[in-house]
Amino acid sequence: MASQQTNSSVADLLRPDVETRTVDEQLVCDRARWPEQIRYLFENSGFYRDKLTDAGIGTPDAAGALDDLRHLPFTEKDELRISQAEHPPFGIHLAADPRSIVRVYSTSGTTGDPVYMPVTAADLAMWIEISSRSYYAAGLRPGMKVVSTFNAGPFVAGASLDTMTKLGVTHIPVGTGNTARLVRALQLIKADALLCTPSYAAYLAEHLLKIGIAPDSLGLKRICVAGEPGGGETEFRGRIERAFGATMCEAMGIGDVSVSLWGECDAQQGMHFSGRDFVHVELIDPETGQPKPMEDGAEGELVYTALRREAVPLLRFRSRDHVRMWVSPCSCGRKTPRVRCIGRTDELLIVRAVNVFPSAIRDVVAGFAPRVSGAILIRPTVKGVRQEPPLPVQVELGEGEADDGALAAAIAAKVREVLIATIKVELVPAGSLGRSEYKTKLLDFTDAAEAPR
Numbered sequence: 001m002a003s004q005q006t007n008s009s010v011a012d013l014l015r016p017d018v019e020t021r022t023v024d025e026q027l028v029c030d031r032a033r034w035p036e037q038i039r040y041l042f043e044n045s046g047f048y049r050d051k052l053t054d055a056g057i058g059t060p061d062a063a064g065a066l067d068d069l070r071h072l073p074f075t076e077k078d079e080l081r082i083s084q085a086e087h088p089p090f091g092i093h094l095a096a097d098p099r100s101i102v103r104v105y106s107t108s109g110t111t112g113d114p115v116y117m118p119v120t121a122a123d124l125a126m127w128i129e130i131s132s133r134s135y136y137a138a139g140l141r142p143g144m145k146v147v148s149t150f151n152a153g154p155f156v157a158g159a160s161l162d163t164m165t166k167l168g169v170t171h172i173p174v175g176t177g178n179t180a181r182l183v184r185a186l187q188l189i190k191a192d193a194l195l196c197t198p199s200y201a202a203y204l205a206e207h208l209l210k211i212g213i214a215p216d217s218l219g220l221k222r223i224c225v226a227g228e229p230g231g232g233e234t235e236f237r238g239r240i241e242r243a244f245g246a247t248m249c250e251a252m253g254i255g256d257v258s259v260s261l262w263g264e265c266d267a268q269q270g271m272h273f274s275g276r277d278f279v280h281v282e283l284i285d286p287e288t289g290q291p292k293p294m295e296d297g298a299e300g301e302l303v304y305t306a307l308r309r310e311a312v313p314l315l316r317f318r319s320r321d322h323v324r325m326w327v328s329p330c331s332c333g334r335k336t337p338r339v340r341c342i343g344r345t346d347e348l349l350i351v352r353a354v355n356v357f358p359s360a361i362r363d364v365v366a367g368f369a370p371r372v373s374g375a376i377l378i379r380p381t382v383k384g385v386r387q388e389p390p391l392p393v394q395v396e397l398g399e400g401e402a403d404d405g406a407l408a409a410a411i412a413a414k415v416r417e418v419l420i421a422t423i424k425v426e427l428v429p430a431g432s433l434g435r436s437e438y439k440t441k442l443l444d445f446t447d448a449a450e451a452p453r
């Protein structure tokens with residue numbers, strides 16, 4: 001365990017040997033590991049043996065080197081769902097002896113049966129290692145009192161509980177759904193850090209003011225947010241940090257690959273990749289599927305390939321997470337790639353050839369606080385990605401604020417200036433848009449018509 005004291009001459013990293021490798025040095029390590037991983041897939045995964053053979057790749061040698069990865073097919077979430085439905089309980093993508101499975105997580109299953117995510121003891125230890133790096137980057141240190149609001153239950157976020165033990169923090173799990181209990185815990189235990197979703201941080205700040213408690217009186221030093229995009233948006237982050245008088249850092253995971261795979265340091269210049277040696281990451285153009293060079297400012301979708309994973313080793317798994325990436329060394333000493341999640345690829349709207357993510361609109365609107373509350377709801381008139389301007393957006397007024405006749409136009413003008421997209425703003429009363437203690441819905445297609453064919 002790294003020391004709690006920071007030595008000014010040595011970067012304070014959990015795994016300096018791994019995290020200070022350059023991107024090129026890491027590539028050398030990943031290339032060396034790859035042949036064993038592709039052999040493992042052919043020997044143990046009926047799913048990949050069939051999938052690769054169908055693609056004309058019948059042997060590990062035919063799959064080529066790691067640098068040939070771009071020629072191998074992607075894996076989509078739906079394929080795992082189908083594999084599981086056809087070969088219950090875990091699908092033919094299970095690549096380990098079922099008796100070696102020590103835990104089975106699952107997705108929330110909003111559509112159909114949940115997808116199970118079994119892990120072996122080695123897989124679980126790997127997840128805890130990865131997630132420890134990410135939360136260490138996000139500022140958690142031994143001895144800190146950390147209150148978490150993860151709705152762990154059957155979900156992979158549960159593995160974060162093991163991570164807290166490994167990091168040596170004093171962990172106070174409170175769960176979701178009981179804000180009164182959370183507030184009391186923060187007051188009584190005098191927690192140093194809070195782990196929650198960005199939505200919940202915003203909700204909590206609003207709620208505290210409503211019940212007459214100044215958020216900064218809680219004495220929180222740090223808020224680590226995860227679970228949805230938005231924690232890195234400038235306006236949003238500034239608002240939460242000012243309210244609580246705390247530093248806010250982001251973490252991001254993906255259940256199928258690893259719990260908390262990225263974590264942001266105090267430089268707040270994007271989340272550091274924390275899965276080195278276990279997961280290989282690619283950036284692709286989501287429309288064409290072609291790899292994009294990983295360089296400062298590059299945008300695209302993250303694609304993950306397991307380098308070590310026993311139960312469910314995924315190959316080129318499409319995350320649907322759309323990010324902006326940086327690879328130049330960070331002032332914290334890490335040389336791992338950094339990302340900011342802009343949105344989910346499946347939430348992308350194209351408004352007359354302009355790409356717009358709902359969370360980007362929310363961030364521009366948040367700049368108008370306190371005249372607005374920060375809550376928005378986009379209500380497209382047609383289903384699908386492609387939208388004709390103006391895109392209808394409901395914007396909630398701030399507490400005690402009224403429509404002055406010019407605010408809606410000012411917001412629409414600012415969105416056009418920053419995002420080049422044309423929206424139509426409808427101001428709605430304070431508190432009228434739904435609040436979530438978990439993830440906030442920014443898109444509502446309820447009233448949308450079928451897209452013209």
Ligand SMILES: [Zn+2]
Nearest residue numbers: 265267330332
């Ligand atoms: Zn950093």
